[in-house]
Amino acid sequence: VLAHDGVMATLAWFMAYWFRFNLDTIPEPFYGHAVKFLPLVIVVHLGMFGLFGVPRGAWRFTSVHDLVVIVKAVFFGTAVIAVAIFLATRLEAIPRSVFPLHGVFLVGMLVGARILYRLYRDREVSRTPGKRVLIVGAGAAGDMLVREMKAAKPRIYQPVGFLDDDTNKKGRDIQGIRVLDNCSKIPSLSKLLRVELVLLAMPSASAEQMRRVVELCDQSDVPYRTLPKVQDILDGTARSQDLRRVSLDDLLGREPVSLDEERIRKRIADKRVLITGGGGSIGSELCRQVARLNPREIVLLEQTEFSLYSIALEITEEFPDITLHARLGDVCDEPGVVDVFLAHQPEVVFHAAAYKPVPSLQEQVRETIRNNVLGTEIVSRVARKHACETFALISTDKAVNPASVMGASKRLAEMLIQAQNSLSSTSFITVRFGNVLGSAGSVVPLFEKQIYEGGPVTVTDPQVTRYFMTLSEACQLILQASVLGQGSEIFVLEMGEPVKVDYLARQLIRMSGLIPGRDIDIVYTGLRPGEKLDEELFHYDEKLAETTHDKIRLAESRSVDPEKIKEGIEKLIEASRKADSLAMNEILKHLVPEYKTEQPFDEMQQLA
Structure with missing residues (x-):
């Protein structure tokens, strides 16, 4: 030059x-x-x-x-x-x-x-076959991608340039393709170069980097795809040329979990494991992960017959050597729960059975408290009497400063588990976390259904935020927490930064190849009774402490009076027998003083 x-x-x-x-x-x-x-x-x-x-x-x-x-x-x-x-x-x-x-x-x-x-x-380029692509990321992944594009027969893609935020790379040639500028130029260069597809060659990018690049791609109105994650390429489950849509996992940035597999296997291997709510999203994923750890038996307790049948069929097909007992039953049925313990003598219990959707449960006060509190009391008490080694309650961030019946019921369940621990040699622990992507009742399947039907997508409030993690990660960390606990601890899973639900909805629309506001409308419906703008993972009275795992923190639990809890449970049982939802809600508020609701009790009684 x-x-x-x-x-x-x-x-x-x-x-x-x-x-x-x-x-x-x-x-x-x-x-x-x-x-x-x-x-x-x-x-x-x-x-x-x-x-x-x-x-x-x-x-x-x-x-x-x-x-x-x-x-x-x-x-x-x-x-x-x-x-x-x-x-x-x-x-x-x-x-x-x-x-x-x-x-x-x-x-x-x-x-x-x-x-x-x-x-x-x-x-010359116009004579070259293949879709014109702009590659974001001029590192090793981008280099490998261009090599494979050029070697492909017939030619499917025609790279026209690289973009990278590393200023030292600007002007360099990679496999004959120039590094043009930084990522902020995606919209302008896409138009200038008549780009037909933007490829994100950033398999190690953070969630923040991915969100920024995706937003720039959205501005360009050009389709975009990304490479598989580095771990998938290293594991051999994906190739670098296996382009895919950007997923919510990419944007939420849930990194692969590092586990103390030896300790977890030692806790589960050759043990009899009971999973309540085994047909639900978390229960079924726990079952899959426990099955890989060579337990002596897995016992599933589930009240929905089809869910129980589905997970039992899956496990027996994938793990034919595992002894699986699929028990249809209700955690509120004490004789049935006792029968499960007598028949199978579980040594480790994961209590995942719970009612979760906040809006609908706000209208079902009696059933919510009955299942989430009284069911937990029955299973934990029977586990204590049968001298189980470990009992892990699956809780939720909605138990912190609850504004809903569901949240308050889960907070009382946490307190109940602490009280049980003081009466037993069994290690009773609680594992608390936020929303799980793709779980039953989560917003993601709802948004996907609304998008499939042509909209509108309904969001309660443009400012509402929630914590999210993947189902697999949540269950991995539940297993990890089960080996960290000595008893009475509340372990809180690291959830990253809260995500605006409005942002989540818009990204799901874009990932479907549509434009928010043009192809699919977003309608704001307002917060429903029991819902909050922001969720919390810790109560202000809970002292935070680190654990030996960087994704699990310890909320040093507030003191609990076992006698007060026992007395409150007896009152709830009596009110439940009378189907007195108003009394049950008042007892719940007395036992969980931080429980605040703007919905009048008489209205809740009429709905219940």
Whole structure:
């Protein structure tokens, strides 16, 4: 590039003289002075080109910006040359018109050469088969991706350039493809280069980086795809060319969980494990993960027959050597629960059975308290009497400063488990976390259904936020927490940063190939009874402590009076027998003083 620009400066210098003398021979002494000062002209212009960054501009993608840079470099270079020659000669035998003519010719020649090259390359590329793609990420993954694109027969993709936020990479060639600029130029370059697809070659990118790039891709109105995650490529479950849609996992940034597998296996292997709510989202995933740890038996207790049948069929097919007992039953049925313990003698219990959807449960006060509190009391008491080793309650962030019946019932369940621990050799622990992507009752399946039906997508409030994690990660950390606990602890899973539900809805719409507000409307319905704008993972009276696992924290639990809990449970049982939802809610509020609800009790009684 420098050699070319030096030649252009030479030609422009002599052309200026030639035009000054009406396209005739340059007479002496003018010709001699032109030759004498030629080295100065070349050195000054090349210096200015380097100073203004002219060589860094990619000829293949010459734009108005490059034209402006060239004009500035030539203008200042010509000015320096004119001043230097004036000081040396007082412009004797140097026509003054040579300087502006030289500048005009040099700009024209530099810009013209670049435009002609771009037109030539565009013509060549237009003849090359394949979809025009812009690659975001000029690292090893991008390099490998281009190699595979070029080797593919027939050619499916035609890379037109790289973008990368590493300024040191700008201007480099990777497999013959130029690194053009940073990621902020995705919208403008997509239009300029007639890009048909943006490929995100950033398998190690953080969630924040992915969200930023995806938002820029959305602005370009060009489809985008991403590479598989690094772990999937290393595991051999995916290849680098296996392009896929950007998933919520990418945007929420849930990193792979590192587990103390030896301790977990020691806790589960050759043990009889009971999972209540075994047909639900969390219960069934716990069953899958426990089955990999070689338990002696798995016992599933589930009240929905189809859910129980589905997970039992899946486990027996995938793990034919596992002894699985699928028991249809209700955790509120004490004789049935006792029968399960007598028949199978479980040593480890994961209590995942619970009613969860806040809006509907707000209208079902009696059943919510009966299942979430009284059911927990029955299972934990029977587990204590049968001297189980470990009992893990699956709780929720809605138990912190609850505003709903469901949240308050789960907080009381946490307190109940603490009380049980003080009466037994069994290690009773609680594991608390936020929303699980894709679980039954979560917003994601609802949004997907609404998008499939053409909208609108309903969001309660544009400012509402929630914590999210994947189902697999939640269950992995539940297993990890079960080996950390000694008894009475409340373990809180690290949930990352809260995510706006409105953002989640918009991304799901975009990932479906649609535009929010244009193809699918978003309607704000307002917060429903029992819902909060933001959820919390800790109560202000709970002291936070680190554990040996970086994704599990300890909420040093508040003191619990076992006698008060026992007395309250007896009152709830009596009110439940009378189907007195109002009394049950008042007892719940007494036992959980932080429980606040704006819904009148008489209205809740009418709904229940």
